[in-house]
Amino acid sequence: MHELSLVLSLLEIVEEQASRAPFEKADSLLLSFGRLSCIDPQALQFAFSVQARGTRAEGAVLRFDIRPVTIYCLHCEKELSPPFFTGACPACGGVEVVLTGGTEEMKLIEMEVDGC
Amino acid sequence: MKVRVVQNVLDANDRIANTNRALFDEKNLYVMNLMSSPGAGKTTLVERTILALRERFRISVIEGDIQDTCDADRVAALGIPAVQINTGGGCHLDGNMVREALADLNLDETDLLIVENVGNLVCPAEFRIGENDKVMILSVPEGADKPAKYPLMFQEASVLLINKIDLLPYVDFDLAKARRDAQAIHPGIEIFEVSCKTGQGLEGWIAWLTRRMETRRTG
């Protein structure tokens, strides 16, 4: 249930942004995170709709840019993007792989705002 | 209007963690953040580590738990200062909770601060507390697929202890796979196979920890 903590921090960032360059309302927020970061978009959306009530982000749409899992296979000598990380290469089945992407922590990339 | 932000959502926590870290550095103490699933053996490792190092270092402990439990009492029974943080349902410790707990410890009289995080394989990994190292325990009954399923934890940890190896004869646990996957996720991660019950393998852990403390304290 880290989604709640993430949402609270996110709302703080929105307020911080508004205090720097004032706006009335945030209409949408674009978030990015890795597929393996165990963040559940539905839980996030739910926590957000509850916590954002009464703030300038109330009703804002959350959009997600979920970064794919990527591995580098030492045998195939290339990067591949399997749906999950299993410790093996989806192409050759080899286990000499390195996880190169998919655990990125959550970032707020951009906001669509109104009433500047 | 579009506003470009590109900011880590947990920035605020990172800032508090950095403040904690500055304080730890100033007081010249080494802090480890101990993470695992519930029941993997964190408190047992804390007890073992205290018994092994209490003659050489002054140790304090912060125990994070969802509700009041006896972990802090187990540590206090060894005569070690221990503070309990109850997260009241929260699944991890964050920089601020640790900051508040510090008020109840005498940092001037501490060389090693052990923070036992809430038992959870997901959330604690993201929330820095100002630690020098994250220490991760994976216990044999949990299964060897855990690194692959919860990679962030293993990526963040400096060291992995595979605990409860006394149970290997009774449990299907593919030690080679656990090691290999942990290395695939975090090349170079230090791995020790231990039993906090029998004490097997713990000397490697203690030597590693002592080395980390010494490098840290001599700069």
Ligand SMILES: Nc1nc2c(ncn2[C@@H]2O[C@H](COP(=O)(O)OP(=O)(O)OP(=O)(O)O)[C@@H](O)[C@H]2O)c(=O)[nH]1
């Ligand atoms: N067989 C065996 N049991 C162990 C070992 N280490 C710990 N245990 C047992 O595992 C159980 C849980 O150990 P704890 O140290 O309380 O685990 P924990 O990670 O602190 O648990 P939480 O704080 O509740 O998340 C206890 O019954 C321990 O005695 C081990 O190496 N081998």
Ligand SMILES: [Mg+2]
């Ligand atoms: Mg415990």
Ligand SMILES: [Zn+2]
């Ligand atoms: Zn391959």
